[in-house]
Amino acid sequence: MTSSPSHRPVLVVDFGAQYAQLIARRVREARVFSQIVPHTATVDEIMAKDPAAIILSGGPSSVYAEGAPAVDPRLFEQGVPVLGICYGFQAMTVALGGQVAETGLREFGRTPVNVCEAGVLLAGSPDEQATWMSHGDAVHAAPEGFAVLATSAGAPVAAFEDDERRLYGVQWHPEVKHSPLGQSTLENFLYNGAGLQPDWTPGNVIAEQVERIRARVGDARVICGLSGGVDSSVAAALVQRAIGDQLTCVFVDHGLLRAGEAEQVERDFVAAVGVKLKVVDAEERFLTALAGVTDPETKRKIIGREFIRVFEDAAREVVAEAGESGGEVKFLVQGTLYPDVVESGGGEGAANIKSHHNVGGLPDDLQFELIEPLRTLFKDEVRSVGLELGVPEAIVWRQPFPGPGLGIRIIGEVTRARLDILREADLIVREELSAAGLDREIWQCPVVLLADVRSVGVQGDGRTYGHPIVLRPVSSEDAMTADWSRLPFELLAQISNRITNEVADVNRVVLDVTSKPPGTIEWE
Incomplete structure (x- = not known):
């Protein structure tokens, strides 16, 4: 397995847009790595992430409303390419000295725009293209040094760019499928404006993670919480690729499984990948801990806590069984995905929608260091990585099943x-x-x-x-x-x-x- 350098992220600055995650996904579809950060992040915090480019998302506010999110003008002085979309386009305009105002003609939904100069951003675009708009305010005057690329009935400036400074913006939403040429616009920015290569592929993800895991683990032992679902299975296969028999997978039968779960793990995954598997019968333990509990957040935290306690017991058994040839189990592998992180608060100022048992549900006294090789990936990306690793299709294409199992599909006491x-x-x-x-x-x-x-x-x-x-x-x-x-x-x-x-x-x-x-x- 050849190694690959880490990919610098394209950061999507979220101004409260319903499409922020979709922007990040479209960037990844262009085979460029992306991550989301809140608009409250300072310029120093953003630059500390070493972004390859920055995209300012849309949002529900008016740039002139009291308390509306603003962009620090210093962001545009860092030499990093920036694309503003909808609200991000308008906030960028104001920060750079342009003019935004109400036109009296709001544009929502399908909107034609006239391309007066293609430039870098709209290269390959026809003179008129269909777009998806959602705005009341509009840019009336572009900042100094910017070329106006497009106009619409309700937006005197619907797109602009200053290619010398690598700053670009559009009023419409190129990330939605209702903008037929939107992906081309994003790729023009990524490839031609920012000079990025479309090299964020499953093979590169594997190579990067294998290199990081090997460097971090050394000769320590590792256990993986294997549920038989696609996330934990791909995580296990990836870590095994990196460290081989230093990994032991632990399958916890917590009594919250669907019919046939345990049998599928041994039949499909273990047989195909050859990983070492330890099965723990913990049904009584989990049901006792959940007795009388009806609150869903409490359920998740109890299940997360009990998982960790079982893994701690299993780790001691792994060390004992290995004898003198063994070593301390220092790491726990989890199949945490990017949506889990976002919904659990994400550590980036995002709202906590619900605590996933493997993120917000972990106990404070965790004795392991976590290895989460899929933490930056969406589910479809995980499936691509799984297929690349040779994980059986029966598992790769399995419908998602939550780690807390049927415990969070019973409304009431379990x-x-x-x-x-x-x-x-x-x-x-x-x-x-x-x-x-x-x-x-x-x-x-x-x-x-x-x-x-x-x-x-x-x-x-x-x-x-x-x-x-x-x-x-x-x-x-x-x-x-x-x-x-x-x-x-x-x-x-x-x-x-x-x-x-x-x-x-x-x-x-x-x-x-x-x-x-x-x-x-x-x-x-």
Whole structure:
């Protein structure tokens, strides 16, 4: 495996945009590494990350509103290429001495723009192109030294650039698919404006991580919390590529698994990758710790804590079994992804949507150093890395399943009886989706038991008072945003009939038709 130098990030400065994560994704689709930082980051903090380029995102504010986020003019004096988008474009204009004002003509949705000079940013663009706008204010005068590239009915200056200083901006949203030439605009900025190479590939990600892991671990021993899902499996395969038999994977059967989980880990992953596996039966431990708990954040933190305690016990056993040839287990591998970090607060000033058990749910007295080789990746990028590493497709394309398992798909207290109900319903849903050939068509289909809710039904000519089961099929690219999947009515009817006929204490099946936002994919 050849090594590859670390990639400097393209930083997306988030001004509260609904599309900030999408900008970062589009940059990565151009095979350039990107990360998101909050608009509250100072110029010194931004430059400490050694950015290769900077993109200023859109946002809901007016640049002239009291308390509106502003851009420090010093940012444009650092010699780093900058692209402003929508609000970022306007904030850039104000910081550099241009003029922004209301035009009286707001532009929302599909908007044609006239290209008067292609320049670097709009190279290859026709004289008129369709874009996606969302603005009330507009740039009326570009800052000194900037060439105006495009105009629209509501934006006298819809795009500009100062190529000498490598500063660029557009009023529209090039990151959304409704701007057909948007990706070309972003790539013009990345490749021609910023001079970056499209070399952030799965192979390079692997090479970089292998080099870092080897340097960090040395001759120490490492354990990996292996769940059998794509995230932990790819993380384990990546670390094994780096350090071989210094790694032992620990599979914790916490009693919150779906039907067949443990068998799949041993059958598919271990057989294909050849990793050392230690299985721990911890069902009683987890169910005892969760007894009486209904708050979802508390559940996550309990599950995160108990995972770590089990890993600590397993680490001592690994050392004892190795005897004199062994060494201290210093590191714990986790399959943490970028969406986990963002939703858990991210350490960058982001809002804490929910604590993921492997991020915000870890105990303060953690005895391991963490290795999280996928921490900067989205799910589809993890799958690409997994395929490159030779992880079986049955695991790579498996629908995401949360580390806390069915514990956060039971709304209410987690008990063995409730887990049995949910496991049966979940298995039916998975069987029917597979039979319909939809395993890869939908991103994920959480099955949720409303354990503290009952509704009246009729079965066998008698009254029942059973639990509802919720189906939550969603489509997504990266779990940062999602829409509910439009499953065929015939399939929904088949699933409902089987669950209400085959699963005791369930007399109603309902469909969750909420997008993300406003709802998260998991209910808890």
